[in-house]
Amino acid sequence: MAQKPVSALSQHSASKDVKSTPANTADIVPSSAKVISNHCSEIKESQKKESDSIDPCCTGSMGTSQYASSQSLSSQALQNEQNSGQSSLSEPVLGQLTTSSDSKVIEDLQKEVDRLKKKLSVSQEMLGKMQEREKQLRNRLSEQAQRQLQKGSSKFEDLNLGESRPTQLIKRYGNLYTESRLDAMDALDDIPNMADCEDLKVKLLLSVVVLAFRSAEKTLGETKSKIRELLHIPRVTETGTSSFCLAAKDLEEAVAYYLRKTVDKHDSSKLCKEVCERVWTTLYDYPLLKECRGLLCYIEDCVRIVWAMTVQNPPFVIDYESCTYDPEVHSRFHTSDASSPVIKSVLWPMLLEGEGGACVSKGVVLT
Numbered sequence: 001m002a003q004k005p006v007s008a009l010s011q012h013s014a015s016k017d018v019k020s021t022p023a024n025t026a027d028i029v030p031s032s033a034k035v036i037s038n039h040c041s042e043i044k045e046s047q048k049k050e051s052d053s054i055d056p057c058c059t060g061s062m063g064t065s066q067y068a069s070s071q072s073l074s075s076q077a078l079q080n081e082q083n084s085g086q087s088s089l090s091e092p093v094l095g096q097l098t099t100s101s102d103s104k105v106i107e108d109l110q111k112e113v114d115r116l117k118k119k120l121s122v123s124q125e126m127l128g129k130m131q132e133r134e135k136q137l138r139n140r141l142s143e144q145a146q147r148q149l150q151k152g153s154s155k156f157e158d159l160n161l162g163e164s165r166p167t168q169l170i171k172r173y174g175n176l177y178t179e180s181r182l183d184a185m186d187a188l189d190d191i192p193n194m195a196d197c198e199d200l201k202v203k204l205l206l207s208v209v210v211l212a213f214r215s216a217e218k219t220l221g222e223t224k225s226k227i228r229e230l231l232h233i234p235r236v237t238e239t240g241t242s243s244f245c246l247a248a249k250d251l252e253e254a255v256a257y258y259l260r261k262t263v264d265k266h267d268s269s270k271l272c273k274e275v276c277e278r279v280w281t282t283l284y285d286y287p288l289l290k291e292c293r294g295l296l297c298y299i300e301d302c303v304r305i306v307w308a309m310t311v312q313n314p315p316f317v318i319d320y321e322s323c324t325y326d327p328e329v330h331s332r333f334h335t336s337d338a339s340s341p342v343i344k345s346v347l348w349p350m351l352l353e354g355e356g357g358a359c360v361s362k363g364v365v366l367t
Helices: 003-019 025-053 056-151 159-164 166-188 198-231 243-261 269-282 287-291 293-310
Strands: 316-319 330-332 345-348 350-353 359-361 363-366
Touching: 159 166, 166 198, 166 293, 166 316, 166 350, 166 359, 198 243, 198 269, 198 293, 198 316, 198 345, 269 287, 269 293
Parallel strands: 330 363
Antiparallel strands: 316 350, 345 363, 350 359
16 A cells, blocks of 8 residues: 555656756756655655554554565665666766767867968968079079170089080199190100200290290280271270170170180181290200100190180189299199298199189199
């Protein structure tokens, strides 16, 4: 008899619990707590009524046992119902909270992706502008380098010139001393009365180089002067900064560029003739020099290399008038006195890059 009210109250509580579940997620927890509290109060009142209606005299010890059992069952049912109510209410709450949290995370990630896309777009646009700027600078540098090559600037070299570019000319000038000069010295030993004249042979071979430079400079000056006379062009230094002056300057640069490009095709026979005539005139006591093949080859080599160095911009020049030894521009001959700074004789002139320029090939001296 005591279990029926408990069952009825449980059904009533369950139906009331279902009906009272709110739609709003935020109100679920307070509503469930209120339902459970009301339900507990009803059960306690029912248990109190039952205990008042039971006659202690009639029930005896058996009635007391049944009543205790009924209360135990009611308490257990109440506890199970509370647990089931809490679990049934907590599951939808957690599910809705989890879904809401995931949506927020996804929304934040999407915002971050959009921000990174915009940043990438800006970076790509900036990269495109920088690449275009780099292309323009390269074109400008290429044009400037081409102009410098045409002017013959020593800072730029035209690789198409091959053996006629400045660095190779310096190397060829050094080979004149180490190779061609030695061959000429051996050839002069075969001439009578010259085998024992070591000092004369040294001065002769040095004079060939000096005469080659003088003749090349003279010929170059005469060639440019004839072009100006034929075209009635005054010297660039006399015309100021007018358009006529600029045109004259452009013409001279074009002529100089042409001479540098054609050094291998230049007819050096006139220069060789001039050098030889001066040598024969000076050493008229040695007529066999005209038949010395080694000397003639040495003169031809000197003239070709000297002409190529003379038409450069700036033109290469030689210096052989130093009286004091300078290790920066001189090399001592192996028979020199290493402790003496006085130059006794010059065996080979040093090569300078332009008048008063840097020494690019050391001279050989005897101290």
